[in-house]
Amino acid sequence: MTQPNRTSDPVAIIGGGLAGAKTAEHLREQGFTGAITLIAAERVAPYERPPLSKEFLAGTKALPDFTVHDEAWYRDNDIDLRLGVRAESLDLAGRTVALDTGGSVPFGSLVLATGSPPPPPPIPVSDAAGVHCLRTVDDARALIGVLGEGSRLAVIGGGWIGLEVAAGARGRGADVTVVEAADQPLRGPLGPEIGAAFARLHREHGVDLRLGRAVESITVDDGRAGGLQLDDGQTVVADAVLVAVGARPEISLAESAGLALAGGGVATDSGLRTSADGVFAVGDIAAAEHPVLGTRVRTEHWANALNQPAVVAANILGGDAEYDRMPYFFTDQYDLGMEYRGHSDGYSRVVTRGDVDGLEFLAFWLDDSGIVLAGMNVNIWDAGDEIAALVEARRPVDAAALTDPRVPLADLIS
Template sequence: MTDTKQTSARAVIIGGGLAGAKTAEGLRDNGFAGSIIIITDESVAPYERPPLSKEFIAGSKSLPDFTVHDDAWYRDKDVDVWFDTRVTAFDPVVKTVTIDDGSHIKYTTLILATGSASVHPPIDGADADGVHYLRSIDDATALLSVLGEGKRLAIIGGGWIGLEIAAGARGRGTEVTVVESAAQPLQAALGAEIGAAFADLHRQHGVDLRLESTVAAITVADGRATGLTLADGTGIDADAVLIAVGARPEIALAEAAGLTIADRGVATDAGLRTSAPDVYAVGDIAAAEHPALGTRIRTEHWANALNQPAVAAQNIVGGNAEYTRMPYFFTDQYDLGMEYRGHSDGYTSVVTRGDVAGREFLAFWVNDDGVVLAGMNVNIWDAGDDIAALVEARRPVDTATLADPAVPLGTLLS
């Protein structure tokens, strides 16, 4: 017999990315019989975003390859997708969502899957034609149109997006200059030693890497970007500029509705429940209590958008699930493939084993007690499970043994 109470339920999902689509999938997989509405400000079905800076720019994938579900799936699962629609507010007291035409829709459960937006720093010339950001398929398509043999791209920011685009652009024959204010690329995420390995990688592939440099202005002629002027007066000529200096979690709706905010995200318990009744948050914006780590964390990783929705869906239909997966992300740049597991906050040293210069190594972020907080495998594909076990154990290990390739990782917890 169908539960009439559940049949009358309505789940509204704000956000048309991977997290939004996987929430709808999780609800149907867990027997949710009510109506489901996904509201997205884009004109295409929900898709994954990591390929935008990886395979799409490299030319090995097109949008259908990383679209989460095709149109038939949404019809078969009776999931409505409202395209080109922007949510302007929601009211957790009366349980309504307001959209940009001024109309309201009632919900019984609301899921915030709003993701992140590119940071737009106040740089002179940033509003010129030829200045790009990367967050959507439209952004990626526009960027792709300016890459190719004989073209010049200047990238502001040596983080993941900047370096992945640099690799894809070099693969298309584009001359690339990357300007980064830190001493090494990825220094904030990985530390100076590992950042230096990525610097060497990009220089070996012809990237002009300007470290400890800041941009004074984007140069403009006839309304179009023509390059950069650095703070020391150096000029860099370019046909296009990419600004890739970080992401900003989209939490304005939650803030305006009075939800608890933490770590620049929406605070949730381990089951992705926010401070408002029947409101959940998943993906980039979820600052979730993590039972295994004993702290609240928020990470802008693909794995959260992929896996958190299943936990939220179970709880929406009456379960009591917790999100316990360790943070995970990956990158592919030239001949370097990498996976990272864990959360390195509080680390005091980085321990490596293997050939760092040859880009076939493991790295571990360790605290003063010898506890492995995070681990990374670079071009070594049989170490992932052992790294995960070390991170999840939260137990001290001998760092000299950890660095010794002759000692199997799996024996360190024996």
Template sequence: MSGRVVVVGAGLAGAKTVEALREGGYDGRVTLLGAEPDRPYERPPLSKGYLTGSEERDSAFVHEPGWYAAHDVDLRTGTTVTALDLGARDVVDDAGTRTGFDHLVLATGSEPRRLGVPGADLDGVAYLRTLPDSDRLRAALTRDRRVVVVGGGWIGLEVAAAASGAGAHVTVLVRDVLPLVGVLGPELADLFAGLHREHGVDLRTRAEVAEIVAAGDGTSVGGVALEDGTVVPADLVVVGIGAAPRTALAEAAGLHVEDGVVVDQHLRSSHPQVLAVGDIARAAHPLLGTHVRVEHWANALNQPTTAAATILGRDEPYDRLPYFFTDQYDLGMEYVGHAPHGGYDEVVVRGDLAARELVAFWRRGGRVVAGMNVNVWDVVDDVQALIRSGAVVDRDRLADPDVPLGSLTAP
């Protein structure tokens, strides 16, 4: 198939899109544009293995340096796209160069939400999104350093675990009653709170940051002032209060944007020649019956195959269930499914919650809508099959470790 595909955003989603095009037999021109100077890399190692020192820097890169040239992909790093001219089917970059396309794939990802309090621009206030961010944090997480993490989401807790493992004195400030309560609900969020406290982290809930306080030099961080008047001493403040999809280009071009770029199950946007993948894609999900936007590695890894198939004229809707994972201290976890706040009736636990060896199931109307395995392995396929089956499952059998998961989908 001839023509030209331009992919904007050279992260994992962008790199996997060009890979899927070539593997799918696309023989037209392919251009991959990325604002960062590095070739495409994956982000999980930035807060996990690379940050903790258990993985090398090169392990984060999606492809070897010569892969793009070998597969006739025009990779342009250090190139910021400033506009999409959909009428002319051109992408305009910061040098004024116009690159034409027959199909355009937006893979612009997300960016950290900024902390909007006085002192947030002091030296020593850090965010984690890019490889250079991780380089700087890795060097800064040293023994006896006073590290304050603002935010109790996945990134914040993974950074806290890495800092604690490096011997730093770690405080985590969470606005909610528990970290991750918006994702896991109160039934499971306490598991992670206890995990961090057992490793010496000073985890403070219902904590509202009022100001980042300067040290004696007036330019660097000295502490974090809370609204209750408490000041937490700090040499380094890491902000992890969520991310926002980078949709400015799509909005300016007139695409349908609503908590991300709205796309159908084939990842086509409101313009039929423009697709979106990864963090920015709010995709119609044929199994879940709703639009879903997921800021996790698995979407960036897997959606590009569907995008490439759509460009190649194949009917292959994206129907993978949302999936994410985390590694913190000696805890490993995988989550699959979709159980938003208010979207489930109860959580059923199979295993030992106190020992943190379990599989948890979120149920709605007797059906499993999501599952999470903690330090229990090789069950994700069975959990996915259970969710996809839509079977009404007996609660006692679901909770019984002696009942094989695979048998629960049987009539």
């Protein structure tokens, strides 16, 4: 998958989120002088998505605060920003992108930054009013419009979006019920041990958390959602329902074009090159070979969308850059702030240091040999660099020392 130097051939970027906008930005910063077209399905300039379930929902940030660049910036940097336009198909041989508005966009290099919208709900959902998802700023505005003192919100899914929205809704005075099929929230990314800490946090803040329960249907009254029917016969009465059952990478264009797929996304090398010459994938959809972890990694995290575009831009310009950053994500819920670094797939146990009950602790995911696969700091803000170094070291660490606050983490790195 060798990428020739196309320093002046046009670049087409599909995807109007953070990854697409940052790719355009880095191309110009790194000296690309050719035409850049950014194809964005939404009718607003690209923005970051994490605030939708955090500060925007809480009312502490407005859209301009997390818009990557205003429309004037694209004009000033000679970037053709196509808002409200969708890419319909790719012609890799002819080097064009067909648009839903008619016509096509030529490219020498193509960057797929299509993100991961919510999947279809796993339960029958009508077009009843009051059923929400959270992907766009318009989705967030609609949800905010039904949250207020004494309103009732039912959330299907105890993942990151579901829990962040639950926290934001409680902050607006809403009564919140979260229904999660697993025995703990966040069991998939964090495991049951740390998931239990988040369950306790939400219950302490008044959330009715129903674990190990499946939703059989959304109840509808006069064309409007009225709550949930659960598999144990219980009902949840609500004024609005949020379906937050994860995200699904938008890879239909890549699949139709015959690009190699892996891990639910588009397969790339460590330089984010796909199986087709001159075509790159970035952000949520990129299932990239990781030069440090030694495995293919695909994560739907803000950090990838922020940092991978610099590598893509360098390689479009003929470089041989690799994306070697550790996977990173964060969350803010009530008075809990957390950062996570690494990739815990295949862990055999998790150990903690600090006060888990008081939500001021570190957690480490270890494999059978004691290698730290991932680490997390909860309300402790001076340990992030050391956690990252432990993960990057890829060497066995004494678990007892990890749990002992008397042992400096720095002593365990070398």
